[in-house]
Amino acid sequence: MSHTEAAFETRGNGSETDEITRDQTFTMLSNRRRRWxxxxxxRRDGGPVSLRTLVNTISAWEHGVEVEKLSWKQRKRVYTALRQSHLPKLDDAGVVEYDSNRGEIVLTEEAEKLQLYLEYVPERDIPWHQYYLGLATIATALTxxxxxSLPPVSELSGLALSSIITAMIVVSAITHVYHARNSRLGSAEEPPR
Structure with missing residues (x-):
């Protein structure tokens, strides 16, 4: 039995399960370094990554500098946190396979399930469900x-009205797809905050 399978068996309320619970997901994703x-x-497409490479990359993201400009202390802080806390937690949850002896980390297929919980709402943004509710309200009011036959839209034909509403939905859908793609872990150059 692999380490990942053992982690699945001890997860949750003691029953066997092969899924990460919602609470575990939010706990894992609550820490920026684990998200990173x-x-x-x-972004590495499934191959193993060395702990050193991961430490350098995350240290650079955290401090907003290039890897070459990192100090030993900056790397050491991230190394210690990853090695002692974050990677074991991700490994226990089955999201990564962390071989501490070899210093290698591999993303598991279980990590794909995390995306279900990641439609995050950045500051000064509204959730998409509220946006679509507002869009439906505007379409209903226009109709x-x-x-x-109230001004200023009393002159609109049925075709014109349906064209306006269709255009609003199409533009919103395209915007939503673009936004969702950019908020996926591993899809953008910049790490999620």
């Missing part, structure tokens, strides 16, 4: 005002 580990590994 997942982000970096997803009602046109039906009641």
């Amino acid at each position: 580990v997942i982000h970096y590994l997803k 009602l005002v046109t039906w009641l």
Whole structure:
């Protein structure tokens, strides 16, 4: 039995399961360094990554400098946190396979399931469900005002009204797809904050 399989068996309320719970997911993703580990590994397309490479990359992201400009202390802080805390937690959850003896980390297929919980809402942004509720309200109001023949839309034909509403939905959908792709771990150059 692999280390990942053993972690699955001891997860949750003691019953056997092969899925990460919602609480475990949010706990894992609550730490920026763990998000960065997942982000970096997803960008590597499944191959093993050395702990040294991971430490250098995350240290550079954290301090906003190039790897060559990192001090020994900056690297050491990240190394210690990754080796003693973050990588073992991700390994226990089955998101990564961390071989501490070889200093190698590999992303598991279980990490793909984390994306379900990652439609995050950046500061000064509204959740997409609220956006679409507002869009539906605007479309309903336009339809009602046109039906009641109230100015300024009283001159709109049914075709014009449906074209406006369709355009609003298409533009919103394209924007949503673009936003969702950029918020996926491993899809952008910049790490998630």
